[in-house]
Amino acid sequence: MNELSKDAASRITVDEVGAGQRIDNFLLRVLKGVPKSHVYRILRSGEVRVNRGRVGPKTRLAVGDIVRIPPIRTATRDPTSRTLVERPFKPALLFEDDAVIAVDKPAGLAVHGGSGIALGLIEQLRAARPQARFLELVHRLDRETSGVLLVAKKRSALTALHAQLRDGEVDKRYQVLVRGPWSARQRVVDVPLFKFATREGERRVRVDDEGRASTTIFRLLQAWPAHAPPLAMLEAELETGRTHQIRVHLAHLGHALAGDDKYGDFAWNRELAKAGLRRMFLHAATITFRHPATGEPIVISSPMPPELARFVAGLGFASR
Secondary structure (H helix, E strand, O other): OOOOOOOOOEEEEOOOOOOOOEHHHHHHHHOOOOOHHHHHHHHHOOOOEEOOEEOOOOOEOOOOOEEEEOOOOOOOOOOOOOOOOOOOOOOOEEEEOOOEEEEEEOOOOOOOOEOOEOOOHHHHHHHHOOOOOOOEEOOOOOOOOEEEEEEEOOHHHHHHHHHHHHOOOOEEEEEEEEEOOOOOOEEEEEOOEEEEEOOOOOEEEEEOOOOEOOEEEEEEEEEEOOOOOOEEEEEEEEOOOOOOHHHHHHHHHOOOEOOOOOOOOHHHHHHHHHOOOOOOOEEEEEEEEEOOOOOOEEEEEOOOOHHHHHHHHOOOOOEO
């Protein structure tokens, strides 16, 4: 791959690793540390060309395509700034073979670098495995969400798993702690979600009839009706995979998610922090899919992180 230049346009010849990839995702991989907003800006402006022609973000690349990238200048990183340096981590692997890796992502770690973040999980994983020719996220988790995250080691595996996600064949289950009272054994939330940006450029989601269809199934695992306030531990099953889906659906129901700093109860969050819960209680506990090469059913689980387990243990006996 050609070296990128800060002073002149660069030209990259697409190899088998980039074949079939969308141009926006290709650029996000190649331009490590460049804010996503800037990547889409140079795409919209026509500064990025493929085989000398203008392209849109969804354009697919083929082996041998020549991608022209304009000069890219990134801001100088301040080593003392906590917002620019993502915390290092040693990936805890839940599963790995020739096609896929399942990482146990800790809370507080972004899955990829971007605006204000130098290195996310995928960049650190690539740095730890310089011999790996292909490592791409299969899906994403919010920065403050912990649990199972899939990474593809082959283009064919990524394509197959994305097809399963589109067809609703991937079963994803989360553990959440909410403010009750909650008595229903099962509750289905089927309301559309609309994604928008705040004036500050922050990504947010709201319930809106103009949004995309979104369905979450909540099941009661444990309840603490005598606790003040009442609490409930739920399993959340995603029928769709929209941004902030679980968080916004819970807020829509009036059941604040513990520690949620975007859609939750901020005063309650401060009380939870005093009681020992200093993160959002949202954990990607289990994912089930068909192996992209063999078709064999694969079930991968992540144990509840110690900080969440300690908080739950401190609540005492749970009844349903």
